[in-house]
Amino acid sequence: MPEDGRRTRIMAAVTSKDAAAGAEELVRRLCRFAVDEMALSGCALVLMSGPESASVLAGAGRHARTVTGLQMELGEGPCLDAHAHGIPVLLPDLSAESANRWPTFAAAALAAGVHAEFSLPLTVGHGGIGTLDLCRDRTGMLSDEHMADALVTADIARDAVLYQQYATGGPGLPELLAATGSDRIVIHQATGMIAAQLDDTIANALARLRAAAFASGRPMYDLAQDVVERRVRFDD
Amino acid sequence: MTETGAGRPVEPGDCGPAGRGDDVTREAVLARAFVRLADTLASDFDVVDFLHGLSADSVEILRAAAAGVMLADGRGGMRLIASSDERMRLLELFELQGAQGPCLDAFSSGRSVQANAADSRARWPDFAPQARDAGFQLMCAVPLRVRTDVIGALNLFRGSDEPFTGAEMEIAQAMAEMAAIGLIQERAARERNLLTTQLQAALNSRVIIEQAKGMISEYLTMTVDDAFKVLRNYAHYHNRRLSEVASDVVDRRIPSAALARHGPHF
Numbered sequence: 001m002p003e004d005g006r007r008t009r010i011m012a013a014v015t016s017k018d019a020a021a022g023a024e025e026l027v028r029r030l031c032r033f034a035v036d037e038m039a040l041s042g043c044a045l046v047l048m049s050g051p052e053s054a055s056v057l058a059g060a061g062r063h064a065r066t067v068t069g070l071q072m073e074l075g076e077g078p079c080l081d082a083h084a085h086g087i088p089v090l091l092p093d094l095s096a097e098s099a100n101r102w103p104t105f106a107a108a109a110l111a112a113g114v115h116a117e118f119s120l121p122l123t124v125g126h127g128g129i130g131t132l133d134l135c136r137d138r139t140g141m142l143s144d145e146h147m148a149d150a151l152v153t154a155d156i157a158r159d160a161v162l163y164q165q166y167a168t169g170g171p172g173l174p175e176l177l178a179a180t181g182s183d184r185i186v187i188h189q190a191t192g193m194i195a196a197q198l199d200d201t202i203a204n205a206l207a208r209l210r211a212a213a214f215a216s217g218r219p220m221y222d223l224a225q226d227v228v229e230r231r232v233r234f235d236d
Numbered sequence: 237m238t239e240t241g242a243g244r245p246v247e248p249g250d251c252g253p254a255g256r257g258d259d260v261t262r263e264a265v266l267a268r269a270f271v272r273l274a275d276t277l278a279s280d281f282d283v284v285d286f287l288h289g290l291s292a293d294s295v296e297i298l299r300a301a302a303a304g305v306m307l308a309d310g311r312g313g314m315r316l317i318a319s320s321d322e323r324m325r326l327l328e329l330f331e332l333q334g335a336q337g338p339c340l341d342a343f344s345s346g347r348s349v350q351a352n353a354a355d356s357r358a359r360w361p362d363f364a365p366q367a368r369d370a371g372f373q374l375m376c377a378v379p380l381r382v383r384t385d386v387i388g389a390l391n392l393f394r395g396s397d398e399p400f401t402g403a404e405m406e407i408a409q410a411m412a413e414m415a416a417i418g419l420i421q422e423r424a425a426r427e428r429n430l431l432t433t434q435l436q437a438a439l440n441s442r443v444i445i446e447q448a449k450g451m452i453s454e455y456l457t458m459t460v461d462d463a464f465k466v467l468r469n470y471a472h473y474h475n476r477r478l479s480e481v482a483s484d485v486v487d488r489r490i491p492s493a494a495l496a497r498h499g500p501h502f
Contacts, residue, residue: 087433087437088432089433090429098429125443126440147310147432152311185316185328191447192447192450192452192453192486193453193454196450196451196455202447228324228460
């Protein structure tokens with residue numbers, strides 16, 4: 001699929017130096033990649049389990065922690081909404097009407113020199129684990145190319161965080177992430193089945209599926225088909 | 237959404253109820269379809285339900301064997317959002333078109349595409365044999381367009397090699413454009429950020445439906461195809477949106493005993 005080429009290119013950009021990177025280091029490099037590639041003034045990956053418990057896993061750029069810090073402090077802002085609703089919140093101009101939903105945040109961000117903010121949720125279907133926040137010291141929407149890169153960057157970051165717990169002692173995280181095609185229909189179906197078998201969350205089920213596929217040296221898609229056709233179970 | 241909606245079992249080669257020489261019925265069906273396509277401002281509007289309706293209506297009106305709608309995923313690819321029936325075989329056929337096929341061509345060129353069995357083999361050497369194996373000879377795709385933005389494509393298959401007539405292609409294009417306009421609010425078409433947001437929400441809905449299908453198939457020990465029917469029956473019975481019910485299933489807010497009462501052969 002065309003987007004796999006994009007994923008491969010971004011993965012190559014963040015793993016070329018050192019293939020043994022853990023999730024935190026990988027995410028830091030993804031943020032750095034985004035800052036350089038999209039001319040941002042800041043990029044941060046924020047993990048959230050609710051509005052009260054958010055933490056910056058990694059960031060890059062001088063505004064890396066500005067936007068997140070303000071939102072935590074004020075209890076309002078686009079990243080909280082992106083996380084809560086699972087859809088991107090894109091604010092190309094924080095002084096415009098569209099930013100009025102977060103009056104205190106918008107004013108504080110502008111005062112700190114941030115003029116545009118794009119918050120992409122790290123979703124696993126329903127519910128997510130946080131956001132990738134991108135900001136700029138000037139107004140303007142991301143180009144289609146940059147938006148596509150940003151969405152794929154967020155996907156990789158999400159996967160890195162999800163799979164991290166299953167990568168220790170086994171395959172390296174970059175290898176685990178390099179397996180593409182995680183958005184095929186049968187994989188989502190298998191994920192639902194595994195979540196039911198293990199009485200676990202969708203996110204954990206997806207991570208288990210990917211780790212099992214990698215450990216057995218098989219494409220994730222093939223293993224997912226075995227699960228859906230009941231040749232493989234995860235609760236045995 | 238029609239009663240014969242998303243899960244109606246359509247066999248390849250089936251020409252649908254609106255057969256030839258039944259123009260009055262067809263006109264009436266067409267009129268009803270356009271009314272539904274225009275009805276996107278209701279408070280319970282749901283993208284997936286809406287596009288399931290478009291797929292089912294186009295199968296009926298255009299005498300197709302199967303239809304599906306794919307939307308741009310913002311990452312340079314396309315993804316299936318809804319189809320006239322949910323057999324895995326058909327879903328995979330749509331999915332293949334992320335790489336090659338009429339949908340991708342209609343999306344990237346912004347023009348309607350139609351090919352018979354021989355043409356399609358030459359044009360899409362990887363895709364055409366898979367379509368043939370699934371029982372389809374004729375394939376067609378029309379772009380979903382809002383102003384200059386192409387946001388996806390409506391894909392139609394026939395079991396026979398009989399091409400869609402000029403009039404049928406025009407109807408398909410009109411339905412696709414009507415759906416695109418209904419789907420993407422006027423304001424979203426003007427602001428790229430809203431467009432991206434709406435499309436992402438549609439993609440999320442589809443992912444959740446697939447996860448819910450998997451969960452139901454495990455809880456009730458049935459195929460994922462039957463699990464979809466349970467999901468749809470439950471949503472119809474309770475007059476709720478498909479994606480909303482799917483979210484509740486994934487979050488375990490609907491006990492499996494309650495789901496078991498709804499099918500799949502209900």
